[in-house]
Amino acid sequence: MHQPPAVALGIQGVPSTSPRLYNQDLAPTQMAGRRWSAYSIFTLWANDVHSLGNYGFALGLFALGLGAWQILLALGIGAVLLFILLTFSGFMGHKTGVPFPVMSRIAFGIHGAQIPALIRGGVAIVWFGIQTYLASLVLRVLLIALVPGLKDLDGNSILGLSTLGWVTFVFLWIVQVVIVRYGMDMIRKYEAFAGPIILVTMISLAVWMFVQAGGSIAWSTSHSLTGGEMWRTIFAGGALWVSIYATFVLNFCDFTRSSTTRKSIIKGNFWGIPINMLLFGVIVVVLAGAQFKINGTIIASPSDIVQTVPNTILLVAAALALLVLTIAVNLMANFVAPIYALTNLFPRKLNFRRAGLVSAIIGLVILPWNLYNNPVVIVYFLGGLGALLGPLFGVIMADYWLIRRTRIDVPQLYSEVASGSYFYRNGFNVRAIAAFIPAAVISLVIAFVPVLEPLSAFSWFFGAGLGAVLYFALADRKRTFRDVSGEPIAVPSVH
Template identity: 70%
Template structure:
């Protein structure tokens, strides 16, 4: 596998290479190394297609349509998504600029605030959430594949009558097929992911717009803008702002490790432009499609759909149904690649840099995503709510701590080479490689975030748990952080040393 991660010690990109004496082999490999600007290929269009895929994920459609079911009308949903888009645009720029400047992935970025060893904590939390959702999203995509297979081969229904470990034979075939496809794509590294996202983005946009137009025609070119149970007054505005906050929380994973992608960005300008077209503007398009799909279906038969997949199943033409299913499969794979595959790959690289590279870590992540039998997780409300929900609640405090340290304590002045040394006097060594102040801040704010998310007494503010966690995390960290240490005034451009290549 070729890697873009050349820079600090180019020779460490080879499995048989020995890093220079200033770099600890337990902290460095070619995939964790900072990227150099001259080798970066992620421009405005590539950043945009990340969001063109992720915003239009089936999970996001289910969430936004759920707002319709909860009593928000068309314009209220658009306003909630618009507000959420503005918040995300600002947060993602803050996170993205970090990757563009330093060229390192999230686990290495976490070493700045948590220490070169303590960074395992945020990296593994983010990776665990991602692996679980990788398996779940693959399972949800396999359901769409089953629909497509039965539409093409009706006799395949006989393979859907038994059960082994929670799935039928057809279910296993569908799941494993998609699992293999994703492993193959990701095994070629970030460059292949970039190309796949660039291909999938337009496909998804065209498909979803076509589906909305088709539904609009079925509803005599009119939609229901609200349900009879629509909210009004203060309850309506609270739900709008709450919906915007939850929309940001959905992306709580991505705002945390956006640097995994922007470490390959050509410039800050490309990040801003890609985020602008891909977040606030794209989200308004997404909102328009949501309102059309939900409003048209409600006008037709008074039913509130749960997902675009519900509509796809009702497409009367087999060819169109198959094309729609293919588009949804392309979408889900694209979302899984960016949101749920890259993070655990870098987390595992960070954990075992001597033994893993991008391809090996990808395979390990995929195997874990398979053996946990993710359909059982998805079908267990307790697991989704308490385990994955609990880990998700911690992502807000992590974001607040990392951002506060980078932007407010260090003022974006980072000594990149020091991120790869385990020397006791290293700038990010702290106490045996761990910053106890960051750990204390995380524990305190994680408890607060979990209480807000799960204790019934805080139900009225539960929608804002991510913002509360991030804000309190930043405040607590700023209160306990040691600001006396000198910070190297470096540009962030990795320092290259002699290469044997």
């Protein structure tokens, strides 16, 4: 028999709760402590969608030869798919109240969950350092604009970074560490503060560029794509837009575990994804089209425009907004995941605050500016890890929605009892791993083999689909257990 949930979760002396699997930060979020409203989720997307990296991607579509309506269509296709994927992923967090590493125990086993958690955390921790470095570049531009003499500190190199570069990087590093030390609720508050600032700044920048271009824009470049190539690029753009969020669709439960209702997830996602992404697309079209009309060049990032703002006060305001944005994106996309991954790895030693400091230290000592400037690292290491996220998502979603049909015995996620629902074989679900490996290999082949380059944009979909199909085929649904409500449901066999 299962112990009652109140007894089985985290009370000293209860043998079924393992200290190797449980601490207060990994415990399910209780309904009384949930504070992420629809607005909280909306501002999360208001920040992340308008990140400088996303603008660089969308502006690249303009450079490839897509016109205004084609860019909006590509982003729209991706937005619809993301709304569906993120909503279903978010529901998982709301129902169980657990973070991603604990959620992974359902499909991969109580110890096998380290595989998806560390892959997701590894991708994030490198990008945390890189994004902090990119933010420091904006801060350097800002400081030099205010104090031109500081440019003298920007010409030397200490481990690949100038003196001014080190000062700005360490300053932003400290700011993020301080915010994270106050936990997820402080991150929620920061996102709510940053969201409106970003939206107002980006809309204002688009309006300013529209006026600078004389009230009209170029709707495309002189080498616009047509026919089959145009449609392939549109669908590839939509697929890549989904791939950009491959990290978030995997661990969105880290945030929705604190959502107030399922309706708050739907509402926050609706305004934050399709509606907000449509606004993002319009801003991209205006910025790219206005700049192209003015001098025939294609910008790579909104920061390129900010540096040309003639008024120092406006330049400072815009640069500060970009800093607020980059920190907001970094906190939610690249800081939370490795914190939970490390906490899951060492629950007796690390909590949210300590794991945040460890993550930040790793993000510093890897000297991320050197990694960012090395194309091999970006393409093969980070790209390779990213290609693994699709198969992980496929296995986890198939297990939760198709095999278990959303019925989870949450207390058993923290138990090392051999007869436990998620113990499988010594804590590892070999069926999930067996489904993940071939799906991951095929995803990597599609992503990197030159002859398959036309399909590379769709590698996440191939990986996720194959992972789901293989796991569904391999899972043994004969064995049953009783969930916390006492209802018998089918789960994969431990054999």
